[in-house]
Amino acid sequence: MKKFTVARLLVCSTFFVPASAIAQDGFSLELEAGTIYDSQLVVDEIDVEQAEGDVAFRFGADVEYQPVDTDSFELEFGYDFGQSVYLDFDEFNLQSHVADVNASTRIGGARVGARYAFSHFRLGGDGLFDMHTVTPSVSGFVADGLFARAFYTYNDKDFATLDGRDATGNQVGASLFKFFADNAGFVSISGRWEDEDTVDPQFDYSGFVVGADLRVPIAGGRDGPRLQFGVDYRDRDYDSITPSIGEIRTEDRFRGDVELTVPISERFSVEVGYRYTDRNSNLPSADYTENRLNAGILFEL
Template sequence: MIVATQRDRAWTPGTSDMQRPVQLVGFACALAAGLAAGAARAAGDSSTSFSAEIGLGAEYDSNVSVDELDASSNQGDYAGTLDAELKLKHEFNPKLDTSLTYNFSETAYEEFDFLDRQTHLLGLDFAGDLGPVTSGLTLHYINARLDGEDFLEYYRASPYASGFLAKKWFLRGAYVYSDKSVEQNPGRDSLGHAGELDVYFFRRGLRSYFNVGYKYKHEDAEADRYDYTSSDVKVRYVHRWDVLQKPLKFELGWRYEYRDYSSVTPSIGEERLDKRQRWKTSLDYPVFTKGNIELYGGYADYDSNYPSADYEQYVVGTRVSYSW
């Protein structure tokens, strides 16, 4: 069963809890705005563009779950999905640009309607081309709701650098600071620090390429039993074929996460250890002038000595989108 206790529901965040992410994001936004203003003064030509996308789909989930709460139903359900993205991009000059993005997504289940999820994401990216290296800063704010009630708030700030090592080899590295709060369980509120490294090999440009990545993360939660460090490895392959003079995109990805908790979990009397494998695949094909249809599937195998976090799951679905 997926439930929240009365103690959890009665909790309200303290002043310091609310001010910490606001101060962080405020400082980062001020820094990005200052850099952008300086770039604008130095730039001769600038341009602004707008893009949008909306998607509608349906999927089957074999094990409806809430990953952030280590809760699974062990039952399957059908769901309708809706998503939208709005993006505003401004180029100060050919070497400096910034973009503001808003994403909305909603999943509505047929039977598990009390787990209907709605997510809002606001993102800001500022990037500068320094010749062989592109560096920048990304900021994200995420607000998620379950069954119309507050569920999750997440703040993320990430400076990054990227560039080509050779003609076909591309490297990207980033540091990620995160601040997470979970309304249903304040013990899971946490601060996170992570380092990420991604390598791309463009076999045939964007028509065919590989991506291998590694992430190391430390998460410090309010309750010691949720503190952990993790190592995350991912492998991804993307290939495009011409079918009826249109590109059919195929993607296959695998991710493995080793999560080591640093304190004893009382219910099992030992330190928790999770080993998580996830597979994802998709086919994407253009329809009409600005539309796409996607078929996707995924499989997850969560191996843990904590019973409620030990389960298997697969998801299959389809999505139709329109962009302009």
């Protein structure tokens, strides 16, 4: 019940903002269409994998509306849709719907905010799980060109059929960004601790994730082509014996990716990327290496 109360508070807070603060043009739209080749089809949330490659078409839309945007208060509503369609293994077709509301205010030199999101995922045309997420955060510049953010996240997952995987989770994390090239590029480091408590004890875990990203403008500053590199390492410790292997599950994962974005007009951009994943586990369905290539076009309004 508390998570719905938070959402109502964020929405109702609009009525306490003067009418002069209401934005005249607060809409933004982003559309994406592309192709993916994946050497290993996986659904991490339910430990399902297919050790064969396939090609998928990817479609996405992201709509945001910011009715209030002032120095003292910001309010934003968003909706994000994603759909992958595989040529051969349609049971891995993943559809996502995420609706969220973000509110923030400035206290001194820091931005204090909260986000509520409701997510609905479908796999192979059937419902997979729903998730409610609440994330308070604090962020701000701590030095010239140096931006920091800290957050706490609570989530509640409700699976359509796999009731044993229903879970509540907690995460605490922080990230640090150093901007350069007139803020067109940055280097960042991040980390978070996470814990998930599931109905079936075999899926309970705690762990951490650490990562780093680098964005390099190639030419033209913020509006020109850019390269982005990312790496992260994840480690999880499970609490109970997994019956299928007769022992406590162990797992770690390394992932690296690179993406090139090339604007071709004021509204259109082309994106090409590669991702490598090495996941190590004593659970066979969670032990794999993956190579993923993607290419697509992005429209922004």
